[in-house]
Amino acid sequence: xxxxxxxxxxxxxxxxxxxxxxxxxxxxxxxxxxxxxxxxxxxxxxxxxxxxxxxxxxxxxxxxxxxxxxxxxxxxxxxxxxxxxxxxxxxxxxxxxxxxxxxxxxxxxxxxxxxxxxxxxxxxxxxxxxxxxxxxxxxxxxxxxxxxxxxxxxxxxxxxxxxxxxxxxxxxxxxxxxxxxxxxxxxxxxxxxxxxxxxxxxxxxxxxxxxxxxxxxxxxxxxxxxxxxxxxxxxxxxxxxxx
Amino acid sequence: xxxxxxxxxxxxxxxxxxxxxxxxxxxxxxxxxxxxxxxxxxxxxxxxxxxxxxxxxxxxxxxxxxxxxxxxxxxxxxxxxxxxxxxxxxxxxxxxxxxxxxxxxxxxxxxxxxxxxxxxxxxxxxxxxxxxxxxxxxxxxxxxxxxxxxxxxxxxxxxxxxxxxxxxxxxxxxxxxxxxxxxxxxxxxxxxxxxxxxxxxxxxxxxxxxxxxxxxxxxxxxxxxxxxxxxxxxxxxxxxxxxxxxxxxxxxxxxxxxxxxxxxxxxxxxxxxxxxxxxxxxxxxxxxxxxxxxxxxxxxxxxxxxxxxxxxxxxxxxxxxxxxxxxxxxxxxxxxxxxxxxxxxxxxxxxxxxxxxxxxxxxxxxxxxxxxxxxxxxxxxxxxxxxxxxxxxxxxxxxxxxxxxxxxxxxxxxxx
Ligand code: SF4
Numbered sequence: 261x262x263x264x265x266x267x268x269x270x271x272x273x274x275x276x277x278x279x280x281x282x283x284x285x286x287x288x289x290x291x292x293x294x295x296x297x298x299x300x301x302x303x304x305x306x307x308x309x310x311x312x313x314x315x316x317x318x319x320x321x322x323x324x325x326x327x328x329x330x331x332x333x334x335x336x337x338x339x340x341x342x343x344x345x346x347x348x349x350x351x352x353x354x355x356x357x358x359x360x361x362x363x364x365x366x367x368x369x370x371x372x373x374x375x376x377x378x379x380x381x382x383x384x385x386x387x388x389x390x391x392x393x394x395x396x397x398x399x400x401x402x403x404x405x406x407x408x409x410x411x412x413x414x415x416x417x418x419x420x421x422x423x424x425x426x427x428x429x430x431x432x433x434x435x436x437x438x439x440x441x442x443x444x445x446x447x448x449x450x451x452x453x454x455x456x457x458x459x460x461x462x463x464x465x466x467x468x469x470x471x472x473x474x475x476x477x478x479x480x481x482x483x484x485x486x487x488x489x490x491x492x493x494x495x496x497x498x499x500x501x502x503x
Numbered sequence: 504x505x506x507x508x509x510x511x512x513x514x515x516x517x518x519x520x521x522x523x524x525x526x527x528x529x530x531x532x533x534x535x536x537x538x539x540x541x542x543x544x545x546x547x548x549x550x551x552x553x554x555x556x557x558x559x560x561x562x563x564x565x566x567x568x569x570x571x572x573x574x575x576x577x578x579x580x581x582x583x584x585x586x587x588x589x590x591x592x593x594x595x596x597x598x599x600x601x602x603x604x605x606x607x608x609x610x611x612x613x614x615x616x617x618x619x620x621x622x623x624x625x626x627x628x629x630x631x632x633x634x635x636x637x638x639x640x641x642x643x644x645x646x647x648x649x650x651x652x653x654x655x656x657x658x659x660x661x662x663x664x665x666x667x668x669x670x671x672x673x674x675x676x677x678x679x680x681x682x683x684x685x686x687x688x689x690x691x692x693x694x695x696x697x698x699x700x701x702x703x704x705x706x707x708x709x710x711x712x713x714x715x716x717x718x719x720x721x722x723x724x725x726x727x728x729x730x731x732x733x734x735x736x737x738x739x740x741x742x743x744x745x746x747x748x749x750x751x752x753x754x755x756x757x758x759x760x761x762x763x764x765x766x767x768x769x770x771x772x773x774x775x776x777x778x779x780x781x782x783x784x785x786x787x788x789x790x791x792x793x794x795x796x797x798x799x800x801x802x803x804x805x806x807x808x809x810x811x812x813x814x815x816x817x818x819x820x821x822x823x824x825x826x827x828x829x830x831x832x833x834x835x836x837x838x839x840x841x842x843x844x845x846x847x848x849x850x851x852x853x854x855x856x857x858x859x860x861x862x863x864x865x866x867x868x869x870x871x872x873x874x875x876x877x878x879x880x881x882x883x884x885x886x887x888x889x890x891x892x893x894x895x896x897x898x899x900x901x902x903x904x905x906x907x908x909x910x911x912x913x914x915x916x917x918x919x
Contacts, residue, residue: 361846362856371861385546385556389601397600418538418639419600460504461597467507468598471514472549472559476754477769479552487548497547 262286262300269328271305273313276347278303287340317347321356330373333406342368376405383407384414386487388495389424391455397424398452400494409435412442425450462496469497505590512584516564516575517610520667520719521751525556525605525640527714528662535636537599537606539662539713544605557608557642558598562586562623566612570669570680572724574756575612585614588627592635599639606640606662607631613646613682621649621657628660640714645695647687654691655698663714663746666692668739671732675725678761689743692716696744715746722775723753723767729798733778733789740782750775774799781805784837785830802891807833810870811887817870818877821857822847833890834866854878866890 263279265271267289278301279285317324324347331343346369349357360366389397397419401408408428412435415424427434427447434447492498526543545554563585564575574581591609598604609627611620624643631637643661645654658664666688670676673685695716702711718739720732736748752767778799781787785806792805800808810817810833819828821843829840839862846852846860853874857864869879869886880886 359845360849361842361860362850362852364859367859367861381542381544384540385544385602385605387602391601399602414540415602418532419536420532420534421536422600457504457597461601464505464507464510464594465598465601465603467510468514468558468603469547469549469555471511472518472555474518474549474551474553474754476766477551480550482552483548483550486545486552486554495547 262288262298264288264300264302266305267332268305269325269332270307270310271303272328272332272343273310273317274306275303276344276351277309277313279344280348280351285344287344289340317350320350320354321358323356323358324350327358327369327373330376331369333376333410334372335404335406336372336375338368339372342372345369376407379403379405380407380410382491383411386491386495387411387415387426390452391458391461393453393455395422395455397422398427398450399424400427400429400450402430402490402493403428404490406431408433409442409444411435412437416442466497466499505586505594509584509586509590510560510594512582513561513564513586514559516581516612517559517561517608519751519754519756520559520608520610520644521553521749522642522665522717522719522747523554523556523559523608524717524747525642527746528640528710530638530640530662530710530713532638533636535638536596537637537639539638539640540605546602546604555603556605557640558595558604558606559608560586560591560594560610562588562591562609562611562627563614563620564612565614567615568613568680568682570683571759571761572669572679572721572753572757576757579757588623588630591627592631592637595631595637595639596635599637604639606642608642608644610644611646617646617648618650618653621646621653625653625657625660628657632660642714645691647683647691649691651691651694654695658695658698658712659709661712662710663717664695664712665717665719667719668735669719669721670725671720671727671735672725675727679725688718692718692743692745715744717745717747717749719749719751721753722750722772724762728796729771729775729778730789730793730795732775733782733793734795736779737782737789748779750779768801770801771799774801774805778805786827787831803887804833806831807866807890811883811890814883818872818879819870820872820875821852822874824871832867832870834863834870839863 261282261284263275263285265275265287275287279287314325328343331339345365349363349365357363357366361370383401383403387399387401389399392398408426411426416437423439424437425434427450432446432448434445436443436445492501524543526541528539529541530539532538543556545556547555549555565583565585566575567577569576569578595607609624611624614620628641628643631641641661642663642665643657645664645666647666668688670679676683676685695712699712722732739745739748750772752769752772753763754766755762755764778792781792782789791809793799799805816831819832826840826844829835829843830837842860842862843852846856850856851874854876857873880889
């Protein structure tokens with residue numbers, strides 16, 4: 261049986277309860293082609309049942325909801341299966357399983373979570389703000405995982421006087437810091453009037469990027485490994501290298 | 504706003520300094536902009552594979568010294584530029600705000616006199632901290648022969664300082680950097696080490712080099728063997744409390760009969776970083792890694808080489824070996840060792856379990872048993888061949904996601 265759910269925590273927990281005793285269960289939050297003869301059900305979030313499941317799981321492992329939050333942010337193809345297997349294991353063992361790295365379910369979940377966290381770390385560096393005419397900062401991003409709101413605390417701590425918007429153009433949502441509060445909002449497209457100096461600073465940055473390189477030691481493969489091409493789109497220093 | 508041309512000149516003369524790390528400081532934001540990020544952060548990567556973390560720039564490249572290997576030396580025919588402290592400050596603020604950089608790495612040629620150059624550096628970082636309200640990362644290079652009071656003042660504003668040893672022996676220093684001396688580099692290091700200890704002991708307010716001191720040595724411009732370089736490194740860590748020693752492969756940008764015409768092999772630098780890593784995190788001593796007058800093997804990483812010289816310690820059993828011993832197994836890094844410690848509390852680990860845990864076994868399997876089973880080869884000649892062949896490919900790719908994370912944190916190093 262395929263259990264479709266909408267990718268939210270509540271509907272995941274509801275689906276987990278429904279699928280728990282079904283050994284053949286497949287969990288999916290994406291539209292998938294049904295194979296011949298396969299049965300499916302769409303699980304609607306049930307707040308009461310979800311809360312019950314959450315309480316029970318928290319008794320087994322007080323930190324497991326943080327894992328769930330990160331797993332559900334993952335953009336990996338197999339993340340629904342990974343999350344299902346991991347939470348099934350917690351329910352079966354009735355204790356934290358995080359350190360049982362020889363269990364497939366744990367190794368897979370750990371991997372998935374680390375990838376999300378790693379992308380957050382990377383974007384602390386790779387985010388590029390544009391200065392708007394009003395002085396607010398705007399950064400478009402297209403990360404693999406759903407992380408734009410996770411980036412906010414970092415930038416808020418270092419730029420407390422600057423309102424900023426981190427716009428996930430892939431998921432059409434934005435994490436906003438208005439100088440006081442932070443919130444998430446749906447955002448399809450943004451029209452940003454740039455400050456008068458923005459172009460000149462970008463040009464200086466490109467000049468710096470070019471000057472600090474040592475051409476006789478070219479290691480492009482390594483560069484692309486550290487900074488994959490899919491991230492270049494919004495980085496001014498790489499604009500010329502994307503065709 | 505600084506001109507593009509000036510920026511280019513002052514960056515190109517600064518870029519051979521390899522230190523770029525922004526780690527080790529937890530400086531707080533106090534109302535202006537910026538803070539420290541203890542783990543360090545890479546903002547971009549250049550086509551040479553290096554991380555851009557800090558804006559690495561000289562205040563001036565107009566030098567009165569004549570270090571043979573340096574393209575800014577007094578007698579070189581190169582375009583000269585000097586930036587004003589204000590130009591540097593606004594550049595830092597606007598780059599930082601856009602998240603291009605994690606902070607500033609400010610250095611200078613010896614412009615006019617050592618004291619004058621150092622004064623300009625101090626003025627710039629003081630301005631940046633006090634007038635511009637910048638709390639991001641600042642690394643300041645110390646100018647040899649400058650007044651010790653200036654070094655102390657710089658340390659009150661900087662997160663990290665470095666006096667570059669550049670040449671790993673006094674003889675080479677005399678020959679290639681005649682105006683510098685061992686004392687002019689080591690004494691300020693000692694002074695700052697003492698003052699930092701006093702600052703911490705007295706629990707004074709503010710900061711005094713929270714990210715400590717580092718240094719850099721050029722490899723391959725002078726004849727010192729790796730053994731000598733690593734012993735010097737070890738003593739800098741132990742006696743001078745340095746946080747990092749960087750190695751920079753000599754790149755011939757200058758022609759001089761005292762200098763080799765070809766650059767050092769990048770592999771040599773890579774091996775030195777690996778050996779350095781063994782000193783700092785894996786409990787090895789310089790003496791274990793390489794003999795006094797010897798060089799590191801270019802074919803084998805230093806841990807493999809040590810293991811092959813010391814077969815009496817192997818194989819070790821993953822279910823029993825203490826952490827120190829796991830760390831000595833070729834191919835097992837700190838993270839894998841931790842994973843093993845954690846997982847073996849729950850189950851007896853076999854090879855299949857190690858694989859599931861993503862412990863890379865290609866080299867390690869020759870040096871360990873899992874649940875009593877051995878899957879390596881014991882024939883020393885065959886083993887050497889296998890290890891060397893694997894190495895070549897790995898160095899070409901070297902891109903496992905999580906090793907990358909660690910590498911990214913420490914800029915350019917040789918994580919094993
Ligand atoms: S002191 Fe030596 S290394 Fe430094 S800029 Fe002057 S010539 Fe170059």
